[in-house]
Amino acid sequence: MKTVFSRMAIAASFVCASFVYAGSTHAEDFFTYASGKLLLTGGVSQVEGAAGGGLTPWAVIGSYGSRGQTGANAYYTTIGTQDYKITSYGALIGIHDRVELSYARQDFDTQQVGAALGLGAGYTISQDTIGVKVKLIGDAVLEQDSWLPQIAVGAQFKSNKNGDLVKALGARDDQSTDYYISATKLLLAQGILLNGTLRATKANQFGILGYGGQDNAYHLQAEGSVAYLLNRHLAVGAEFRTKPDNLGVAKEGGAVDIFAAYALNKHLSLTLAYADLGNIVTRRQSGLYVSLQGGF
């Protein structure tokens, strides 16, 4: 808990410092002279820590490090739905615009549902995810005379911290690995970014409810993002992500969101979204998604 607060304090001071700085005339110039990729082209941190949209990994390598450079960023995301409060935070390193390593922690606060289930109000289920992503081919931004998207493959090693509970709910395991392939293309002249991701997963509710259930097989899921660039700093868009429906105790549905991502500069961005996460145990869950990302 203390860590979370100190992270938030760091993030808050980031915000304050940046806005103060933005007030001066040439703030943008100072910040823009950071190295690397163009603003927003590294995506933001998705809920499991990889660079992408809010829900979905993209084929881009996170951070502003371009070829020959290494960059890093950290994020803090909160989603408040009808019954739950989900927080996710973590960090990633982008190495030479080729390899991305990430870590994410998700805390799923069951609030009053926890009390109703006899777990105690505010019972929290947690998941750690270590991610690796490798760019295989293409350049989403620079190859504007080609239709070939940037393509990357990734793995997310997931570990649920409440194994006894999720197994009691019917999950087969408290550890599992997701594998995905993403294709991302920026249609710059049109100002549109497209992403498609295929994921093989055993995870129930991103892994919050463990892995495997009625069967212990990998399920192939589709994810997609579309974003429209309004200006250099601001993109709006929508995403979807299907999830397996493999846990006997409750139905699981797909997730969608609409988002606006604002990059103040290369060191700070804010993403606001309205996310519908589908049915999670009790009923359909939707709410405001707020994510702050800082990096260098």
Place this chain on the structure above:
Amino acid sequence: MKSVSLGVMAGMLLFCSVPAFAQTYPASAPSAATAPVISSDGKLYGDFGGHDGLVALMDDFMVILLADPRTKDFFVAVDQTRVKWELVSQFCQILGGGCTYTGKDMKTVHAKLGVHQADFLALVEDLQIAMDRKHIPFRAQNQLLAALAPQHRDVVTEP
């Protein structure tokens, strides 16, 4: 030291390519990859303010490039007037302004400059800042950048 020699080299290459010296040093044929024409109705060219707009844009652009620690070494020692002139000519052709870019192709010009991908992206960023300051519509900016982006294959020579 490196930056000075790069600048001198750039200056020499551009020196050879300006029309005033074209009789002495015939310019190579402009390649389609260097300056593809992406608009023909004059509207996009108009979004940039036509010839005068491009000249003013390049004046600002050069100031920004020289102030940017990431890019200034490439431009500080070159004939900046000539570089701006070449860029006006190239952008004018791309935007459908009816110009013909007669300068050397991008690969030849940048062959020995040692440009990294980060340098290329820094220049793109500075161009975006310059275009923003001239209030060129975002969509028009991106159409130009989309036409210029593939030049990275000729300009970026370092891994």
